[in-house]
Amino acid sequence: MPSVYNWQLGREMSYPHEERHPKWQFAFVFNLNRCIGCQTCTMSCKSTWTFSKGEELMWWNNVESKPYGGYPQNWDAKLLDMLEKVNPGAQVWDAQETDPRKKPYGTFDGLTIFEAAEKHPSAEGPQQALGYLPTDDEWRSPNIHEDTPTGDHFTKDMQFGGSVQLPEHKVWFFHLARICNHCTYPGCLGSCPRNAIYKRPEDGVVLIDQSRCRGYRKCVEGCPYKKAMYRPTTRTSEKCIACFPRVEGKDELVSPTGAPAETRCMSACVGKIRMQGLVEIDDNGEWVPAPKSPLYYLIRERQIALPLYPQFGTEPNGFYIPARWVPRNYLIQMFGPGVEHAIDQYSCPDRVPLGVMQLFRAQRQILFRYEIDSGEKVAEVEVTMPDGTSKTQEIFNDTVIGYNKLDEEVVRITVEEPTFERPAEIHVNSI
Numbered sequence: 001m002p003s004v005y006n007w008q009l010g011r012e013m014s015y016p017h018e019e020r021h022p023k024w025q026f027a028f029v030f031n032l033n034r035c036i037g038c039q040t041c042t043m044s045c046k047s048t049w050t051f052s053k054g055e056e057l058m059w060w061n062n063v064e065s066k067p068y069g070g071y072p073q074n075w076d077a078k079l080l081d082m083l084e085k086v087n088p089g090a091q092v093w094d095a096q097e098t099d100p101r102k103k104p105y106g107t108f109d110g111l112t113i114f115e116a117a118e119k120h121p122s123a124e125g126p127q128q129a130l131g132y133l134p135t136d137d138e139w140r141s142p143n144i145h146e147d148t149p150t151g152d153h154f155t156k157d158m159q160f161g162g163s164v165q166l167p168e169h170k171v172w173f174f175h176l177a178r179i180c181n182h183c184t185y186p187g188c189l190g191s192c193p194r195n196a197i198y199k200r201p202e203d204g205v206v207l208i209d210q211s212r213c214r215g216y217r218k219c220v221e222g223c224p225y226k227k228a229m230y231r232p233t234t235r236t237s238e239k240c241i242a243c244f245p246r247v248e249g250k251d252e253l254v255s256p257t258g259a260p261a262e263t264r265c266m267s268a269c270v271g272k273i274r275m276q277g278l279v280e281i282d283d284n285g286e287w288v289p290a291p292k293s294p295l296y297y298l299i300r301e302r303q304i305a306l307p308l309y310p311q312f313g314t315e316p317n318g319f320y321i322p323a324r325w326v327p328r329n330y331l332i333q334m335f336g337p338g339v340e341h342a343i344d345q346y347s348c349p350d351r352v353p354l355g356v357m358q359l360f361r362a363q364r365q366i367l368f369r370y371e372i373d374s375g376e377k378v379a380e381v382e383v384t385m386p387d388g389t390s391k392t393q394e395i396f397n398d399t400v401i402g403y404n405k406l407d408e409e410v411v412r413i414t415v416e417e418p419t420f421e422r423p424a425e426i427h428v429n430s431i
């Protein structure tokens, strides 16, 4: 297999195709501290794209309660287990040496899904990526184990009050919202024997050409996130298309001037956990430095948002601010060695990240640039840090301004939410 550079792993890795990169890359940040599991995103996607015959079990966007939930069931535990069996005790990171551009989280010393398949061919014949085909039963219950907690101290005589105190809750769960990660090195694309899957050069969106697909389901097997799905009525596979007409600025209602807009699931998010963007990529596949891009700032500049299971090796372009009450070992397995740093940053953000985080779900057009106008200090708050110590956070009422791709101002928001006092007169609803 050719060798490609994966910045999330901090090293070269094998991939079935030569290294090629789009000019811009679809990417997103989800803040897991804010997801309430309302499934509005799930339904906004379903009612837009997968409401037809044969798509009944297809949820391009899903939200699962971790650690027990999963769609398909146990998708991540199963693949982690397969990788561990291929490379016992060696699926580890070396986080000693880091470099913000080439290896921000250190180096992954284990095997990716591509390397595991190469080194250990399966009994059924060669695979391009280590994976498996979920059973029909595993696809059947997208929201199984909803809101089911876990914890070592979950006994009948437990003290409920004491179980939910930072820095880590003793009894915990969290909602993990997921869509296709429009990976840089997609497992679905690498596994397709028909070359029916492609990555668009203009925005990195990964699509399945329905006229080429013959329904072999190798993409379903090879996507580690299980975001390629089979449709029995057409005998083809389908997947999230990143609402590409919106990303192209073709939705006149949302983008009257033709600027790119966020997807339906992003726009609908009630918990304001989501921010989508397009990040610029250079010819070597590196993110062009853009500290004034909200996404670049959160992911690359401050490393507050981390990739989901980077060790799988597909270089996913979905990034998550980890839920700060969850035991660290679980989070490190899911997001890599950057977890402590990310939670530290998020727990007590200084002025710029606090300002940038106001932009989540503040506008449906994609924000390419932000500016911050300084405001007055309005509060001091005591914060419990991840190591259990206490820190004072100063809060300033800064104004954050967001610009679209055409550099038009499309949002202006203050850190302190404005409040309005109702006049003391009699209203229709007054008693």
Ligand code: SF4
Residues within 6 Å of the ligand: 179, 180, 181, 182, 183, 186, 187, 188, 189, 206, 222, 223, 224, 225, 226, 227, 228, 239, 314
């Ligand atoms: S998440 Fe899965 S379906 Fe989406 S691009 Fe990556 S490998 Fe392909």
Ligand code: SF4
Residues within 6 Å of the ligand: 034, 035, 036, 037, 038, 039, 040, 041, 042, 063, 175, 177, 268, 269, 270, 271, 272, 273, 274
């Ligand atoms: S709409 Fe937002 S808050 Fe609701 S489940 Fe989806 S990601 Fe979570």
